[in-house]
Amino acid sequence: MVNADVTLHDVVRLLADNEGEARRTLNMVPSENAMSGLAKLPMLLDPAHRYFFNESDHPDRWHFRGGRRVHELETGLAVPLLRELGRAEHVSVRPLSGLNAMTLVLAALGGEPGSTVVTVAAENGGHFATPDVAARLGLGVEFLRGSGPHALDLDHAAELLARVRPSLVYVDQSHCLFPIDVASLVATVRAVSPETLVHVDASHWFGLVLGGAFRNPLDEGADSLGGSTHKTFPGPQKAVVLTRDAAMDRRIRDTQDYLVSSHHFASTIGLGIALLEFRDFGGPAYARAVVENTRRFGRLLHDRGITVAAADRGFSAGHQLWLDTERDGVAPKVAADRLHAAGLRVNFMAGLPGFTGQGVRIGLNEATYQGLAGDDFTELADVFAAAVRDSEPLGGLADRVASLRTRTRVGAPVDSTSSLFENALALCADSLRTTQVAAPSPQGVTS
Known part of the structure; x- marks a missing residue:
């Protein structure tokens, strides 16, 4: 239930906190992606x-x-x-x-x-x-x-x-x-x-x-x-x-x-x-990079002792990887909780083909869109494996993910000083100014 004492200031503060968290974390859910401002x-x-x-x-x-x-x-x-x-x-x-x-x-x-x-x-x-x-x-x-x-x-x-x-x-x-x-x-x-x-x-x-x-x-x-x-x-x-x-x-x-x-x-x-x-602005290059990054990340996790499905076939031909952390001694929900505390958002679920129980499902689509490339994935794999095993403090791992996001965040496909960008910001500001709730006057006429 909604708390009756919640104000619009509380709502905006919560949304702002969520935005701040989103900028410090990395979403690896394969059925989600980011989009530009x-x-x-x-x-x-x-x-x-x-x-x-x-x-x-x-x-x-x-x-x-x-x-x-x-x-x-x-x-x-x-x-x-x-x-x-x-x-x-x-x-x-x-x-x-x-x-x-x-x-x-x-x-x-x-x-x-x-x-x-x-x-x-x-x-x-x-x-x-x-x-x-x-x-x-x-x-x-x-x-x-x-x-x-x-x-x-x-x-x-x-x-x-x-x-x-x-x-x-x-x-x-x-x-x-x-x-x-x-x-x-x-x-x-x-x-x-x-x-x-x-x-x-x-x-x-x-x-x-x-x-x-x-x-x-x-x-x-x-x-x-x-x-x-x-x-x-x-x-x-x-x-x-x-x-x-x-x-x-x-x-x-x-x-x-x-x-x-x-x-x-x-x-x-x-x-x-x-x-x-x-x-x-590079859609085909992005699509190729998703496939390349996914296969590479599968290999990086495999090399760090994480059981990744389809290792005999190169792990994946697309954006998804399936991890059998149960075989590695970590229940998938526990693995997902640890990853969340380390700033990484993943799925854990039953029903993955070939799995008898639950597994962890991840995607490299949003990470690629956010600009991760090259050695970023080596760093990400180190953090990921350490989080699953709880072998390093999760708060420190979250700081490393936040640093990774800061280094790789993708900007707008135009110069942020251009008139296009400035006009977009002005539209946002004007929209906020014109959506304030107006209380009716005693005569029933809004001011």
Whole structure:
């Protein structure tokens, strides 16, 4: 419950304390990322209050006019950049989150109630929510499986597809060290059930796909691609759906009007800014660095005696690493608590493919975005291993993480003395000044 004595000063103080802590710590949760101050700016301004529905800019469809002045920051910035970087003719920026995009795709492409969809089994990294969401839409669910946690059995897939003739194959790696071979899976689908659609949920891989570090599933033959925009892509917490098929795009659009009301217009503008930064300020280099840093960090932890999954395969092909600290004598929750005290934020969880109990899941995506490189990772590995083992005072380790963040913090992609930067600061200050609560006068008129 909220303490009745809490004031606005208390709220601002808590937010300020959190910001200070965030600048001294390092987030290594693979499903989260940072974004630039410029990309966050629209969320502080008037577009955060507005609906925007008139994507065609038709003069008779401006029923909500609050976003009219800046609507091209969606239609002329975010959407064209997604088409360019995602190599797709059709884009929806309506989904609010990865799970919302999943629901939209299953509703639009999964067929009528009673139809069957096929998705990835949990033991092969499939998302926990997909079967339940599909079932709540009246869809039957079958599972793609494999002999190990990082590959699918295509012979089993062919038998399954021929038997159930699903409306949709929904590829949804959530726990993922290595990407599914989309081209081979699509070839199998086309051979035995050609009417079946293939959608790839690339939430975890999205920044690596847009940056060219991973092959684009649309190039591999998938009918559609989607996912959240805040994991390997350093953008806002929302999601997108891309396709090259006009009929499929129409199905998505016909469905989204009934599943998404406000699509958070300001976040969509923020996505456009993040895409522009990604294209013009090193997105492909960032994507390559994420993969290189992840594999290197896996080796560094392995060399320090931490049990890292998939050591025989180079630990990872993307941004995630899975640590079996239980085998090293430290319960995953205890390891996560120690790491937190040392200024490092990680996941601990059950359900990692190949694990019998809980494991620690980490990502190098935000560390890379924050600017860590080279010997920074050697220092980070030393701190990480010492924290897991509690072999050095955790307060001292936290100081080393804070020092690491100070040395590597990434600035804005423009000169901080430029007029662009100064104008952005002025907008922030003006927004704060104009959002103070005004108490009504005795006559009921605000001053």
